[in-house]
Structures are given as C-alpha cells and as structure tokens.
Amino acid sequence: MSTGPLSRVRTTDANNIVPCPPANLSVAVTSTVINRFIAAAVIPKIQEDNNTLVIPEQEVDHVWVGEMVLQHFKLKSLTVNTALPDEQSLVLQSKGFAMEVEKSRFIFHYMGIRCDGTFWVTLNETDAEAVLRLTLLPDGRWSATFPHLEVDWGQLVVYHQLDSKACGIAQKVLEIFIGDFDAFVVSQIKKKLDEEAPSKAAESLNGVFAKIGIRAMTPPVMTADTLRVMLDLNPVDFGCAPAPTASAMPDLISRDIAIRTTLTSVNNLLYNAAQAGRLRVEHDLPAEWNTSLFEDIIPELYQACRECYLYTDVQAAKAPVLDVPQDGEVLVVAKDLILGLYVHPKSMWQVATLSDIVTKKKSGSCAGSAAVSRSFDIKKTSSWRTRKPLPVLAIRLSAACGVRNISAETGRSISYELLPVENVSVQIEASNIGDVNTTELEKAIAKAWNDFAAPLANSESPLRLPPFFQKAILEVGFAAIQGGVDVDLEAEFMQGVFSKL
Incomplete structure (x- = not known):
C-alpha cells in the first residue's frame, strides 16, 4: 500500500482555496503541564500587559463621578480543572486577584454648597471561579466563551480627598452622602468586572487562536486530568481548505505530553508544503x-x-x-x-x-x-x-x-x-x-x-534529552508515529525560560 500523496496538479477554487491531501497530528497534555504553563507564562503576561477597563463618568444624587480607569491587574495563582462541567469545558480558579482605580474626580453639590475632590480605589485578595468553554468553528479555529463567573470579593476600598479646607464646613453634610457615593463606586466596579472581564478574557483568547497558523480538527476532548485535540498539520498559509471535523480521537501514549501521527500524514504534509513552495x-x-x-x-x-x-x-x-x-x-x-x-x-x-x-x-x-x-x-x-x-x-x-x-x-x-x-x-x-x-x-x-x-x-x-524530560517514548511504525514525555519542571524554572523568549 502506498503511503505517499497522490501526484496531481494543484488547483484552487474561486476563493483560492486548495483541496489538499489531509495531514493530522493528535496531541494530549495533562492539566499538570497546563497549570505549570499558566504559572510560568500566562500570569506574568497578565501582570505585564497594561490592560484597562473604563467606567464612563456618571452622576448619582448630588455627586458627579468622573471616569474610572481600572488598571494594574495582579493575580497570585490561576489553576485549571479539565472536563468540568463537560468534556469541552474547564474550570478556572483564580486566587489573590487585585487591581487599582487610578485617581479620578468627584464634585459634591447640595443647597448651594459645592466641593471638589479626588477619589481612588484598591481591590485586593479577591478570588474567582469561571467556566471556560471551547468550541470548534467551521474554519478550524477554537472559540472561547465564559458562560459562568462567580466572584468572592475581597477588600474593595474607596479613598477620598477634598481639594480645599473650605469644604470642611460641608464635611458633615458630605458624610451623609459619602456612604451612597462609596456604594455607587463599588457597585459600578463590580458590575464592570462581572460583565466585561469574561468577554475581555474571551476576546483575548480568541485573538490568540486567530493568530495561530494551525487549525484544529476537533474541539478539545477533556478527561479529569488531560486535554486532547487533533490538529490539521497543513498551516493556514498553505492555502488549503479547512479539514473536515474528525469524528474520533486515537488513543495516545500515557505521558504528560503525547503526540501521534501517521506516515501518510507526514508525506501529505511534505507534498502540500512543496506545492505551496514552503x-x-x-x-x-x-x-x-x-x-x-x-x-x-x-x-x-x-x-x-x-x-x-x-x-x-x-x-x-x-x-x-x-x-x-x-x-x-x-x-x-x-x-x-x-x-x-x-x-x-x-x-x-x-x-x-x-x-x-x-x-x-x-x-x-x-x-x-x-x-x-x-x-x-x-x-x-x-x-x-x-x-x-x-x-x-x-x-x-x-x-x-x-x-x-x-x-x-x-x-x-x-x-x-x-x-x-x-x-x-x-x-x-x-x-x-x-x-x-x-x-x-x-x-x-x-x-x-x-x-x-x-x-x-x-x-x-x-x-x-533535557533533564526535565523523563520517561520518554518514541515509536516509529508504518501504522503510527508517536511519542511522549513526562515533564518534571518547577514553575519557577519555566517562568525563567519564558521570560527569555
């Protein structure tokens, strides 16, 4: 039986899409490796990026509240539990979330009295649990959504500072409304995080998926400790039509990271690469x-x-x-x-x-x-x-x-x-x-x-192999080419590696 691709002329349709011979690679990664990767690369990325959320200026009762910019997001830990609540979802548990609201303005006016001031906010020691669901789009990309978010709010504190001592005469009057003001600011921050944080995170993930030059042939298939996926080995820039969704995943070697492909897939990949001039x-x-x-x-x-x-x-x-x-x-x-x-x-x-x-x-x-x-x-x-x-x-x-x-x-x-x-x-x-x-x-x-x-x-x-790769397996056969390794690597070391990339 031949293992090479069919020799044929490379043709395209009206949209310059090429029907290419299929090539696939199945990959499995344990949740342990995923969590180490998150600790080493994802959390530092969150804290290094200058992400912001903005709450527009508003007026409540007798107080005008200026624009609030939520920034300086921090996170102590983020862990993943796969296959919850189903095999296409996972639960993210974050600990020690913190952020700040940069200094903004407020104006108090009541019965002819007006006082201007500055306020700012800090949030610390907040925990959250979110469900991340991953589905497969027709073009072979994954799509992320967050259908559930539950927050255990920590220390959310609003600070105030009046511009002038002259406003001291209104301090007692202001204190009547300051509780309502603080409650309003807190409610707006919680609402913003509840409503926009999941969509912002999904948008970021989907942006990453869109940039990846490799398409998937299956949605993620998860068990209690492993995420598996079948990938289309033909990169997007080959101009190949998206491969059809695979109906089943093959069994993979039991290791922290495992891969499996076939001789036919490798030959088809080489053929498609040559046709695309790669x-x-x-x-x-x-x-x-x-x-x-x-x-x-x-x-x-x-x-x-x-x-x-x-x-x-x-x-x-x-x-x-x-x-x-x-x-x-x-x-x-x-x-x-x-x-x-x-x-x-x-x-x-x-x-x-x-x-x-x-x-x-x-x-x-x-x-x-x-x-x-x-x-x-x-x-x-x-x-x-x-x-x-x-x-x-x-x-x-x-x-x-x-x-x-x-x-x-x-x-x-x-x-x-x-x-x-x-x-x-x-x-x-x-x-x-x-x-x-x-x-x-x-x-x-x-x-x-x-x-x-x-x-x-x-x-x-x-x-x-590098010392952190252990129990390696490599099997080259006519029916399958597969391998896998266990990863014995501390998160601190991985973080040092990713910081150099």
Missing part, C-alpha cells in the same frame, strides 16, 4: 565568503562583483517521500532537490559586468552550461534583492537515505543510526564557473555524507 531555505553567507574565499575560488566573478552578497538557496522542486520498511526505521527518497550558490549584484555596473561574463560563457566552451543557465530562474525573496541574482552554481540533486534503530529505550535519550546515502544523481541547473563533471560531483557528495557527515552524526547518538 520547502525552501535561503541563507546569506557570512562576510568571509564575500571576500577572500570568494576571491580565491571564483576570481573572475569576484573581480566583477567585489563585496557582492553571496547566498545559498535550497529548494525541493518535488516533495521528498518517506517510508517505514520496519519499526524504528525511516527511508527518505528526495528527488529534484535544487541546491544553488548565488551572487547578487549591488550596482548597475556590476549587473553589466556580470552579464558580459555570462555572455562570454554562453558563446564559449561552456555553451552547454550556459543553456541551462538561461532556463533557470529563481524568485527573489529578500527585500534587499532588487536585481536578479546570478547563479554561480546550481545543481538538481536526487538521492535516497534513511535512519534506523530509532528509539527512546532509556527514557532519557533518543538513539538512532544514519544510513549511507544511495542513488545519488546530479544534474547541472546553472553554472557560471565552467563545465562541471557530474560523475565526480556525485562521488564527492556520497563520500562527504558516508565518510564524514553520517559518522559524525552517529557519534552523537544517543542524544540526551
């Missing part, structure tokens, strides 16, 4: 390549284009195809992988000089190479490249390789063995350095991999 890596070479090394190896081009930019470009014209002949072994067949070294002129004079060199090569002994040079074109992707680059050498490479003995048997490391490269085939796409012997180049590539790169990489096996 299997491409462009890299600007360091300064030493643009000076002495450039001059020593390609003197003619260097003299024509001193200090020009050199960069490499690797692009898969066709998607590589993976196979799993036996458990723990993956074979990769790559066809038409284009590897190129390019020089980019910085001035019109350099463009003209390089063009003269190319013209001479086309009319000289390198006519065969010049022909492919004329047929080869590369799209400009970097903003500073406003002129067409010149290929120094570009080859089309096909080869087969693989890795076997993939496992995490010790639970603390990943072992593997890279296999020798086979069936190396090279064609010249473009050459402006003269004729290239493809047979010798194929031998050189095979020797570089088999005698140097592969042994060097194999000497690093097994790769030790």
Whole structure:
C-alpha cells in the first residue's frame, strides 16, 4: 500500500482555496503541564500587559463621578480543572486577584454648597471561579466563551480627598452622602468586572487562536486530568481548505505530553508544503565568503562583483517521500532537490559586468552550461534583492537515505543510526564557473555524507534529552508515529525560560 500523496496538479477554487491531501497530528497534555504553563507564562503576561477597563463618568444624587480607569491587574495563582462541567469545558480558579482605580474626580453639590475632590480605589485578595468553554468553528479555529463567573470579593476600598479646607464646613453634610457615593463606586466596579472581564478574557483568547497558523480538527476532548485535540498539520498559509471535523480521537501514549501521527500524514504534509513552495531555505553567507574565499575560488566573478552578497538557496522542486520498511526505521527518497550558490549584484555596473561574463560563457566552451543557465530562474525573496541574482552554481540533486534503530529505550535519550546515502544523481541547473563533471560531483557528495557527515552524526547518538524530560517514548511504525514525555519542571524554572523568549 502506498503511503505517499497522490501526484496531481494543484488547483484552487474561486476563493483560492486548495483541496489538499489531509495531514493530522493528535496531541494530549495533562492539566499538570497546563497549570505549570499558566504559572510560568500566562500570569506574568497578565501582570505585564497594561490592560484597562473604563467606567464612563456618571452622576448619582448630588455627586458627579468622573471616569474610572481600572488598571494594574495582579493575580497570585490561576489553576485549571479539565472536563468540568463537560468534556469541552474547564474550570478556572483564580486566587489573590487585585487591581487599582487610578485617581479620578468627584464634585459634591447640595443647597448651594459645592466641593471638589479626588477619589481612588484598591481591590485586593479577591478570588474567582469561571467556566471556560471551547468550541470548534467551521474554519478550524477554537472559540472561547465564559458562560459562568462567580466572584468572592475581597477588600474593595474607596479613598477620598477634598481639594480645599473650605469644604470642611460641608464635611458633615458630605458624610451623609459619602456612604451612597462609596456604594455607587463599588457597585459600578463590580458590575464592570462581572460583565466585561469574561468577554475581555474571551476576546483575548480568541485573538490568540486567530493568530495561530494551525487549525484544529476537533474541539478539545477533556478527561479529569488531560486535554486532547487533533490538529490539521497543513498551516493556514498553505492555502488549503479547512479539514473536515474528525469524528474520533486515537488513543495516545500515557505521558504528560503525547503526540501521534501517521506516515501518510507526514508525506501529505511534505507534498502540500512543496506545492505551496514552503520547502525552501535561503541563507546569506557570512562576510568571509564575500571576500577572500570568494576571491580565491571564483576570481573572475569576484573581480566583477567585489563585496557582492553571496547566498545559498535550497529548494525541493518535488516533495521528498518517506517510508517505514520496519519499526524504528525511516527511508527518505528526495528527488529534484535544487541546491544553488548565488551572487547578487549591488550596482548597475556590476549587473553589466556580470552579464558580459555570462555572455562570454554562453558563446564559449561552456555553451552547454550556459543553456541551462538561461532556463533557470529563481524568485527573489529578500527585500534587499532588487536585481536578479546570478547563479554561480546550481545543481538538481536526487538521492535516497534513511535512519534506523530509532528509539527512546532509556527514557532519557533518543538513539538512532544514519544510513549511507544511495542513488545519488546530479544534474547541472546553472553554472557560471565552467563545465562541471557530474560523475565526480556525485562521488564527492556520497563520500562527504558516508565518510564524514553520517559518522559524525552517529557519534552523537544517543542524544540526551533535557533533564526535565523523563520517561520518554518514541515509536516509529508504518501504522503510527508517536511519542511522549513526562515533564518534571518547577514553575519557577519555566517562568525563567519564558521570560527569555
């Protein structure tokens, strides 16, 4: 049975939506990991962001109350309990919520007496419990709502300050109304938090979901201690149509974090990525390549284009195809992988000089190479490249390789063995350095991999996992590719890590 995607022309509908072969990844995360993530990343984010809620100015009885700005939100803890009250919901319990109302104005007027003053408010030691429900929208995004919020109000204190001692004559009169004033301010703050805090939190969450470039194929499926979801591996920017909602979730490994996919999904993802032009890596070479090394190896081009930019470009014209002949072994067949070294002129004079060199090569002994040079074109992707680059050498490479003995048997490391490269085939796409012997180049590539790169990489096996990953499992099979780890990490350490990101 074939595990690769169907070869077909990439077509779009009227809305430029592409029907892509499906690719999915199932993920499970325990509530313990979620809570550690909240403590390390979410709470600091809440406290660092300058979020505000605004209560417009109002008048109550004989007192005008200016605009109230709720700010400086703080939170001591926030924990999650999954699958409450149902498998698509979870309960958030917050402790030690605090905030401030910045100084605002009030005006008291009664029987011809007017006094102006300032007030401000502090709220401390408030606890809350909210239900967060997550549903799946037709476009593959999650949607968050807060259908329930219950608040245990802590210390909510209103402070006042009169502008002038002259108002002291009205102090007794003011005290008659000050209780009503405080009650009004408190009621407005509670109403604002009750009504707008859930919608504000939902808006923030939905904004995050909208920015994520990966869609979901299921709503969250939760148990008492785990959240599971199936993701569409095709990123939004591939232009693929949203995948249909999955009817069921596969079983996953019992670990704090677990993932599962299939060989077919991986091959479909690679196919869709190639069709979308995403299997491409462009890299600007360091300064030493643009000076002495450039001059020593390609003197003619260097003299024509001193200090020009050199960069490499690797692009898969066709998607590589993976196979799993036996458990723990993956074979990769790559066809038409284009590897190129390019020089980019910085001035019109350099463009003209390089063009003269190319013209001479086309009319000289390198006519065969010049022909492919004329047929080869590369799209400009970097903003500073406003002129067409010149290929120094570009080859089309096909080869087969693989890795076997993939496992995490010790639970603390990943072992593997890279296999020798086979069936190396090279064609010249473009050459402006003269004729290239493809047979010798194929031998050189095979020797570089088999005698140097592969042994060097194999000497690093097994790769030790970070110490906070424990009891790792990695299973590579034809039917499923899955893995998982337990996470033994204190929230303080995670917070330090996220603070550096």
